[in-house]
Amino acid sequence: xxxxxxxxxxxxxxxxxxxxxxxxxxxxxxxxxxxxxxxxxxxxxxxxxxxxxxxxxxxxxxxxxxxxxxxxxxxxxxxxxxxxxxxxxxxxxxxxxxxxxxxxxxxxxxxxxx
Amino acid sequence: xxxxxxxxxxxxxxxxxxxxxxxxxxxxxxxxxxxxxxxxxxxxxxxxxxxxxxxxxxxxxxxxxxxxxxxxxxxxxxxxxxxxxxxxxxxxxxxxxxxxxxxxxxxxxxxxxxxxx
Numbered sequence: 001x002x003x004x005x006x007x008x009x010x011x012x013x014x015x016x017x018x019x020x021x022x023x024x025x026x027x028x029x030x031x032x033x034x035x036x037x038x039x040x041x042x043x044x045x046x047x048x049x050x051x052x053x054x055x056x057x058x059x060x061x062x063x064x065x066x067x068x069x070x071x072x073x074x075x076x077x078x079x080x081x082x083x084x085x086x087x088x089x090x091x092x093x094x095x096x097x098x099x100x101x102x103x104x105x106x107x108x109x110x111x112x113x114x
Numbered sequence: 115x116x117x118x119x120x121x122x123x124x125x126x127x128x129x130x131x132x133x134x135x136x137x138x139x140x141x142x143x144x145x146x147x148x149x150x151x152x153x154x155x156x157x158x159x160x161x162x163x164x165x166x167x168x169x170x171x172x173x174x175x176x177x178x179x180x181x182x183x184x185x186x187x188x189x190x191x192x193x194x195x196x197x198x199x200x201x202x203x204x205x206x207x208x209x210x211x212x213x214x215x216x217x218x219x220x221x222x223x224x225x226x227x228x229x230x231x
Contacts, residue, residue, distance in 0.1 A: 031217045033218065033219075035221070040123070040223055041223055042118075042120075042205060042221040042222050042223040042224050043205065043207075043221040044221070045218055045219075045220065048217065048218050050217055056218070058218065059220075088157075090159065092159075094217065096217060100147065100164050100166065102149060102161040102164065103149075103151075103159070103161070103207075103219055104161075105158065105159035107157060107158060108157050
């Protein structure tokens with residue numbers, strides 16, 4: 001079974017702090033994604049990566065950056081956390097080149113910025 | 115413009131009845147795929163069903179079927195014989211294009227389903 005593991009289920013940070021959210025997958029998937037989920041807005045794509053060191057902006061990249069130094073690991077970075085970044089963050093991975101391939105999700109990281 | 119629209123924020127369904135969840139999409143790309151996911155209260159995202167834009171037949175997976183109407187750009191999910199365990203949030207998503215650009219999925223706002231006994 002594909003396993004996508006997010007390092008923290010719950011985090012509480014203060015405004016201005018730097019925040020790292022880590023995600024690791026164990027199925028050698030090329031593609032990895034970071035979404036944020038907010039009530040009524042569904043899942044919105046922040047960034048995705050289609051290979052090591054490669055990244056593409058999603059729909060809401062402002063205030064975020066990412067890092068993919070190894071194939072299995074995709075990190076989301078909030079350089080200076082703000083209260084409007086309080087949200088549930090979902091990491092996902094997918095096999096590239098397979099149109100029918102679904103996303104496999106981690107359990108989510110609920111971030112609260114005070 | 116919204117690429118994926120789910121117009122029903124929430125709905126009740128009686129146990130053992132069928133329910134249809136609406137999803138409309140917007141794309142000019144001839145190659146795309148449509149996905150449905152279920153998110154129970156535990157928070158995990160569970161893949162349910164997939165429909166490709168070139169698929170001739172509507173997709174089915176057990177009690178789930180996808181009513182794909184290409185000309186209307188709709189991909190409604192039908193859940194037959196609802197069970198209490200079907201109570202969850204349901205998301206429609208779309209993949210557009212090919213190659214690296216075609217690898218991302220865009221999600222709708224979701225529909226919350228509550229199955230009544």
